[in-house]
Amino acid sequence: MQHPPAGAQQGEGDDEDGLGERRGQQELPRQVRDLPRAHDGRGQHEQVHDDQHAQHHAQVAEIGQPDARTRLIYTRHAAILPDAAHSMQHEDPPTGAPTPAKAWSGRFAEPADRLMQRYTASVAFDRRLAPYDIQGSLAHARMLSRCGILSAADLEAIERGMAQVADEIRAGRFEWSVAREDVHLNIEARLTELVGDAGKRLHTARSRNDQVATDIRLWLRAEIDGLLGLLRAVRERLLDLAEAHAATVMPGFTHLQVAQPVTFGHHLMAYFEMFSRDAGRLADCRRRVNLLPLGSAALAGTSFPIDRESVAAELGFDGVCENSLDAVSDRDFAIEFLAAGALAMAHVSRLSEELVLWMNPRFGFVDIADRFCTGSSIMPQKKNPDVPELMRGKTGRVYGALVALLTLVKAQPLAYNKDNQEDKEPLFDAADTLADTFTILAELLGGVTPRPERMREALSQGFATATDLADYLVRKGVPFRDAHEIVARAVREAEQAGRDLSELPLEKLRAFSSRIEADVFGLLTPEGSVALRRHTGGTAPEAVRQAIARARARL
Known part of the structure; x- marks a missing residue:
């Protein structure tokens, strides 16, 4: 998802700080956004779903909705539907009703245990990948058609059906089902409802293993692009502040003891260099992210005469993953992203620590604008630097995500294992934390007022x-x-x-x-x-x- 640089103009209906709604309104990739809008064609199941939402929002209205600045910076697992938690409360069929058949259930003599379904389902969080899943599926379908594996009529039906699926997701009308496990099977099931057998043919020559690896890479590529824009805004703010104080003298410290005189501008430029290296690491990571796994199928490739390179070109990848086993089983590209993100947060944390110290009256080197501080419920005089403190604290979340994924992959035999489902929540949370932190850091730097007389x-x-x-x-x-x-x-x-x-x-x-x-x-x-x-x-x-x-x- 593209994150606007700090200070960018917000469109009508956007929250004014650019944080509150970002996670609730997932931007669709261009290839999905440009699909023709489908006719409304609302069925009875959609009307029931809307009635449930209407009842919920009526209850919320009685309490009173918060304004944009008091909403959470991001909403975990709410990338597609703003009200993610509520939307998962009603997806199970009533007692006695048949559960949807699994895409893999033909082998089994008894239905899946209800508890097992809930324990193994990932749709509560991986539906965040829906725009990229649609994007990848459309490119796959077009390739199948070009290769003579899928008829032109089936391709037209799939494109038409996916347009309606995308519309339903955009409008918040799509019904997500735990019984259908994940984002992939939810979308495929709805597509099949809309277009029949053409939807069943879409999965030819692919597996969910290469499908999800492709979705994650598409999503992560967009996240990196957004983070690079946000880091640029942070560095621009540092340059502006450093230029204004290129000659403002202050103590340089070693061991937190006064060491030698430096200038405040020089001190800030140290952070500019750190964040520049962070941007370089993210950009370098993007090169390894930007390879296409699709076509690797479950682990061994496919017997169909596919053209992976044409799919890579359509989706903007630099090339294809060379080994099918590697393509579906490793998450090192995500770990590399988290390592780069962890280093960036380490630099944020160091700067945050200094801002906290400098604002302390014993130093008094800077003041932080009131809009980035809080008070005390008991001590009337307090002005607390909560934003830098919280940025310092959130560093641990990104470190934790990195350790989680390293632990996840450390003992997995090739190829794909269900363990890999656990990559998404830490990865999503870390990307959210990085984006929100860079956004507010750029704004915070604009609210820092140096006090040269105290420095001298x-x-x-x-x-x-x-x-x-x-x-x-x-x-x-x-x-x-x-x-x-x-x-x-x-x-x-x-x-x-x-x-x-x-x-x-x-x-x-x-x-x-x-x-x-x-x-x-x-x-x-x-x-x-x-x-x-x-x-x-x-x-x-x-x-x-x-x-x-x-x-x-x-x-």
Whole structure:
């Protein structure tokens, strides 16, 4: 799904922050979106379903619906129907009514256990893949027709039926059934209701194994494209803030102790570089995602004379998976995505931690706009940085998804195993978390107000220019190790006197080394210190501005 960059115009009916409804209204791929709209043709089962929804929404109306900004950022498992939880409450047939026949039930002498059906069904979450399932099925059907495996009449019927299925999904009228297990069989069953035997022929030369692998890759490719756009917005906000504060001095820290002066702009550019590498990893991951599994069938390929390359071209894949066993059984492409996402969240978490620290009055380096903070139910004075705290916390969700999928695949024999059904919920949740986090991070950065006077005040403690004094002595011919020792003694005396090095009289400094002259005081200020570091990657204001210019060119 394409996620709009932060600050992008929202269409009519969209929630104003771009978060609340994104997961509830799945954008259809272009190939599905462009299908002709089917006639309404509503049957009795659809009317019953609508009546149930009307009753539910009437109950909601009595309580009062929240506005867009108070809705959840995303709704788990609600990608196709906004009211996902409710829609699954009524899908089972009444007691005594026959359950739908399974696509695989011919082998079995007794019906599937009701508890087993619920335990193994994935439709509550994998229906999020419905637009991509339709997209892949249409490309598959067209290939079958081109290869003489499917008649032109059957292809026309499938395209017509899929148009109606897509309409029903768009309108929230599609009836999802746990008894039909997953998104694939739900769509196929409805298609067969609409077009008869043509729908039954669609599954020729494929398996759900290669079908779901294709759906996930189509979905993940779109997610990566959206995340890259959101990361670009984050980096643009960092560049804007860094440019405004290219010369604003602040302490640089090691071990969270004052180390050397840097500029706030230079500090922010460190995160720009981190997020740029994150974007590069996602883009690189996309290349391995963008290969077509379809045509691998269950595990061994198919005996039909198919043309996989034409399907890959229609669906925008760079090529096909070369080995049918590998194509249906591995999820390393999803694990790679989660690893890249986990690294990105690690960088988000580090920035979040610093924002939390900097907002603390003991630092006071920044203020965060009220709209991104909360208060206390008992302490009237509190202003809490909840957004960065929660971004820091949500990092664990993405880490957990990565560990879940690594654990999932670690001991599976080839080829497909039911274990792989468990890949989707962690994968979906991680993608949602990444998208929502990048979205709000870009907005949050626009609400950060630096406080230069507090940053400079912090530089008066901790002897941040001590290294500059040592470098000064080196330039005067003193070996660095000797210079290090000389300055360490000077720091100890200044500390005992309660002064900064720049506040010691010249004669005091000369007591440590006769090579110290009056010109030393120009570099014992924070501004003098950063100005000396003019090389590429340095913290001098001119070097920071040059880095920003190069970064904008890269974007």
